[in-house]
Amino acid sequence: MLSELSSVTNTAIFDNPLTTYWTDAWQRSILFLDVMRRRGAQYEEQAARTAPHVLDYEAELLCDGRSFARPVNYALVRIVPPPGVAIDGRKRPFVVVDPRAGHGPGIGGFKADSEIGVAMKAGHACYFVGFLPEPVPGQTIEDIIHAQAMFLEMVIARHLEADGKPCVIGNCQAGWAVMMLASLRPDLFGPIIIAGTPLSYWAGVKGQYPMRYSGGLLGGSWLTALTGDLGAGKFDGAWLVQNFENQNPANTLWSKQYNLYSRIDTEAERYLGFERWWGGHVTLNAEEMQFIVDELFIGNKLACGQISTSTGTAIDLRNIRSPILIFCSKGDNITPPQQALDWILDLYDSVDEIRSLGQTIIYTVHETIGHLGIFVSAGVARKEHDEFASNIDLIDVLPPGLYEAILEPRGEAVEHPELVTGQWVMRCEARTLDDIRALGGNEIEDEHRFAAAAQLSDINLSCYRIFAQPFVRAAVTPQGAEAMRQLHPLRLSYEMFSPRNPLLAWVEGEAELVRKNRRTVEADNPFLIFQEQMSRQILDGLDGWRKISERLAEATFRVVYGAAPLQAALGIDPASRRPPRKALKNHLSSTLLETRIAALKAKIMQGGLLEGLARSLIFVALARGRADERGFEAIRRIRQSHDGAGRLTLAEFKTLIREQYFILLIDEPAALGAIPALLPADIDERRKAFELLREILDSSGALQEAASERLERVAELFSLDREGVDSNPVVSPASKAARVRSVS
The missing domain is CATH 1.10.3680 (TerB-like)
Known part of the structure; x- marks a missing residue:
């Protein structure tokens, strides 16, 4: 019956709008299931690899961090230039550090129009710092930072004739690790590019970016400790991916799948390429994740210089001597501009102070691109990242101060177009701290609320460790923890559509038959128009649900942690006009x-x-x-x-x-x-x-x-x-x- 329906001919009975639409819809359903089957097979293939990645380039392993005295699951590879790409040995190398935020490595170079691609196009040698899915037992964030320092030393030694130290790109969560290392070893860095990186975790605007309230609403980081204990000392990165998806239920529950279904003839390969990375869930040591949540997400200590190494060395971002280029977007609900930029307000009282320390800080704010688009969008790669790579030496020699990078289209109106290397003209305009404040931010009362949440988190975590942690650890076995990881909803969504599911055995053959007899519907078909209208209604409904949930979360956080009795009990002085966490002057x-x-x-x-x-x-x-x-x-x-x-x-x-x-x-x-x-x-x-x-x-x-x-x-x-x-x-x-x- 399925084969007969797939191979229908243009007879009169099938020429009316309903049957034409129904035939197309049925064929789309078969092809959609086949893409889901291929996605499941791709997921299993990636999971079976020892070192899975999504790099679109050949890579040469230079150094395996597991061989270090303090071993880590990170590695340094050299990107082999593709045919036709010439590398200039006099130009500084680029080092891309990938974020370990639940997904696998490679996102900085998973296609030609990427950070790696545009850097090589500009003639720079490229290196990539990636990681394995499983952490080395006992490794810490500090161990990873030391390993990355050794990677940079190796890159520098390979490019002694280069005109400058390496340009280091830190995407998302990799950005704060790069900044921490640069504050400890400023001698290793040329310009630093941090893309979509949160550094001031409490910052935001009232009515927007509700993710910053999550830690307080969950009672703090005790839940992170519980999750690590249930994982037998490992934190499942799939939970981080789940948190990301929860920020946009309309996309997670509907539009991502619907876009594939409605554009099944053209969208499949792009979808599978992205899902190859999106589904590569990795794990972290529980201690690593606890540090991230306590010190950064809830504690907000990095921006205030309140994190120290095991030897007592303070990690102060004011020690960085290389130019820092910050790329953020107003359309990013994970790392909004305030979280990317307000650490500057935490550390400095004026631009004169920035200059006095010899620091150069450049920022650029995209108007619409989402979080992932900052480092995966081809359009962003061809514009922003291409300009950064082409003008990295200009960025390096800018006098100390605060600047905003402005990109304008190259056109006939531009004077001396022969001096422009790409399709855009980049200029860096001097700015003041008031320009950053103009983007919006917290009031002092909001700072007190977040400080109260951080204090309560410490109390709840201590209570959990004293009263519950010993029993949880005693009850969990490595085998049970692995079973729970495999039963995570995100992993199951891949497993249930894998080729191992016998209920999908018919899909591959039927999809091949559909492709041979594909009949598409016309764009003006009334039933197709109705389908699109229904899709928009579903999206509007899910988006409305998101907005209501966000408003409720924000209101709850503000009422609970703004209560004077709770703040007094936690040692927060509501009358103080000084931010609870403010960097001390040196x-x-x-x-x-x-x-x-x-x-x-x-x-x-x-x-x-x-x-x-x-x-x-x-x-x-x-x-x-x-x-x-x-x-x-x-x-x-x-x-x-x-x-x-x-x-x-x-x-x-x-x-x-x-x-x-x-x-x-x-x-x-x-x-x-x-x-x-x-x-x-x-x-x-x-x-x-x-x-x-x-x-x-x-x-x-x-x-x-x-x-x-x-x-x-x-x-x-x-x-x-x-x-x-x-x-x-x-x-x-x-x-x-x-x-x-x-x-x-």
Whole structure:
């Protein structure tokens, strides 16, 4: 009967809208079941592998963390460039660290348009830090951080000729681990890119992002300890995936499956590719997960410098010396912009404090993309990640401060399009802490509520450990824990559609017959239109349920943890206007800063033409309040046009720019007054140097009034009158190279 229905011909009885729709719907159902069967087979295949991953590239194992003195289930691999991709040994390598948040490794490079793909396209060697499904018994988060330090040391040793330390990308949960390591070993890092990474876990906006209330509503982290004990010392990552899916029931319960069913002829391969990663559930040691929940999710201690290593070393994000690029989205309900950015407000009182510590922080906020799209979307890879990879050296040499990265389409309106490497123009505009506050955040009363939840969590966890944990551990066996893991609802959803299910034995053959006799329905079929309308109604209903649940969760959290008696009992002072968790100031840093200022003041009169040009460039650029990739590309091309030994390396150029920037900040009048003494006596050499300076400035577009006035001031310092300087110089490559030789 099934075969007969699948092979119907275009007879009159089947030409009416109902039968046409019914035939198409039945065939879609068969093909849908076949995709579910293939998904189950794919799940079993991945589970049978010792080191499963979803990388779309050939990988060469370089180091297995299980061989370390403190073994971990992490490994470092080199991504083998595909045919046609040329790697430039002078460019810094990229290291992508994958998130261990319940899924398997490989998401940073599971297709060509990915973080790894765009980095290799830009000529960078790529490495990948992944993990095995099972943790090494006894491994801790600190062990993993130490292992990643050794991985980076190995990458650096392989690229001694590269122009800069590795760029490290941390996706989601990998981001906070990368930041912790960078605070402990700042010498290992070039620019750091953290994508969709929560660092300030209490932050958010009233009426949005309810996931941050989960820990308090569940009574704290005692449930994490119970889950680890029921797993015989292992925490099942499938629960983390389940928590993620619970945030969007409309997608989890309906739209993901419906989109596959309604687009079954074109959607199958994309769906299976994603599910190959989504269903690769892994486990963590119970101690690892307890640290994450207690110290980060509920404790919110990382942003406030309240986490220490086993040796007592404080993990202070203010110790990071590499540029930090933060990529987040307003459409991300897992890591909203507040959780990605508000750690800056926790650590610093002003942008001047960021500058005084020599830190460079750049952020970019996407308007709509969801959490996974930040590091899996092909569109994001071709835009944001492509621009980050192409302009990583610009990011590295930016003067200290806070910036927002703005991406604009490249078009005919863009001046000097020949200096743009991709389809977008990236510029970094100076920002203040008020720009981050403008995104929204907690009131002081909200901070007190979260502090109360953290205190109650500690109490409940202690009670569980004293009164219940010994009995739970005694009752659980490794075999029973494994059986519970296999019976997790998410795993069962894959197992029940696997080829081992005898009830699905007929599906493969029937699906092949359907594909041979496929009859699709027209888009204007009234029954298909009704189907789409019903789907939208279901989505609206599930979304309405989500909104009601979120409002109820938020209201419950605010009422319970906002109660004055509970806060008083937990030691929270409701009248205090100081945030309960605020990073303390380091007095040693103040002393070191004073010493550094004195050393820089002594250098105001030191240097030559190169220092004078750099100081003049920064002075004019500060009036613009932004840095543009076209200006940096102009500098790069000018540097490359000269083969002399005096050419600065990127590290030397970065040191020069930062030193002259700080000199201007410390004493601008004295710094400007010293410029004539740094310049050569010959007026022609000064004129050539000035023309080179203006060429770099003009590459980013015409100067506005304030910047133009500053350029005139520089012309006076160069002893050049306004009439003697051509406003639109045309410079040949030969003369450009000659000028570089004179500067070098």
